[in-house]
Amino acid sequence: RKEVEQDPGPFNVPEGATVAFNCTYSNSASQSFFWYRQDCRKEPKLLMSVYSSGNEDGRFTAQLNRASQYISLLIRDSKLSDSATYLCVVNNPGGFKTIFGAGTRLFVKA
Amino acid sequence: NAGVMQNPRHLVRRRGQEARLRCSPVKGHSHVYWYRQLPEEGLKFMVYLQKENIIDESGMPKERFSAEFPKEGPSILRIQQVVRGDSAAYFCASSPDRPGELFFGEGSRLTVL
Numbered sequence A: 001r002k003e004v005e006q007d008p009g010p011f012n013v014p015e016g017a018t019v020a021f022n023c024t025y026s027n028s029a030s031q032s033f034f035w036y037r038q039d040c041r042k043e044p045k046l047l048m049s050v051y052s053s054g055n056e057d058g059r060f061t062a063q064l065n066r067a068s069q070y071i072s073l074l075i076r077d078s079k080l081s082d083s084a085t086y087l088c089v090v091n092n093p094g095g096f097k098t099i100f101g102a103g104t105r106l107f108v109k110a
Numbered sequence B: 001n002a003g004v005m006q007n008p009r010h011l012v013r014r015r016g017q018e019a020r021l022r023c024s025p026v027k028g029h030s031h032v033y034w035y036r037q038l039p040e041e042g043l044k045f046m047v048y049l050q051k052e053n054i055i056d057e058s059g060m061p062k063e064r065f066s067a068e069f070p071k072e073g074p075s076i077l078r079i080q081q082v083v084r085g086d087s088a089a090y091f092c093a094s095s096p097d098r099p100g101e102l103f104f105g106e107g108s109r110l111t112v113l
Helices: none
Strands: A004-006 A011-014 A019-025 A032-038 A045-050 A055-057 A060-065 A070-075 A084-091 A098-100 A104-109 B005-007 B010-013 B019-024 B031-037 B043-050 B053-056 B065-068 B075-079 B088-095 B108-112
Touching: A004 A084, A011 A019, A019 A084, A019 A104, A032 A060, A032 A070, A045 A055, A045 A060, A070 A084, A098 B043, B005 B088, B010 B019, B019 B088, B019 B108, B031 B075, B043 B065, B043 B075, B075 B088
Parallel strands: A011 A104, B010 B108
Antiparallel strands: A004 A019, A019 A070, A032 A045, A032 A084, A055 A060, A060 A070, A084 A098, A084 A104, B005 B019, B019 B075, B031 B043, B031 B088, B043 B053, B065 B075, B088 B108
16 A cells, blocks of 8 residues: 555646545654645645644645545635646654655646 | 755766766755656655765665765765666755755756667
């Protein structure tokens, strides 16, 4: 079983739509969680951290469910510029080994 | 305010040659990571280093691959006797003392002919 699993998509949505991605992780002792974004042939960039209580950053909302070992990312009012691959990221115990999921592709169309 | 610098950006090698990829972390960052990404695939963890120490190399192939982060100078990922399957993008990232918050370089794209 992969340490971090994501639905690869692609998700094709119209502008203005709301879209949600889930991610599951296998190590129940994982300590911290993040979403990154990667544009085609570019480097990944940190989108947001994921906190136990859930957190929001503008149109983006991240949630963590430790009991079920999944993380979600909700994007509201999708923009064309949101088209990218979204990477779920988990830090294992000890803190510094950072594992990336394979990513979920999002295409937002006009 | 330089970010993570990787070079070369593109490297072409013939089978059997050596590839050396360099990474200078963000100033003040003491944690360096190397990841490999094959086309249409995700980032695969290779190694995590701090200055002069390899902390976790569980993702590194046992043979031909090595990494270092010397006291002075950039981190180096070295691939000896390259094979076609080594063709990939190699990303370096650095982190301050905040686990999971990685700053990536633009990657080095290795092509093995």
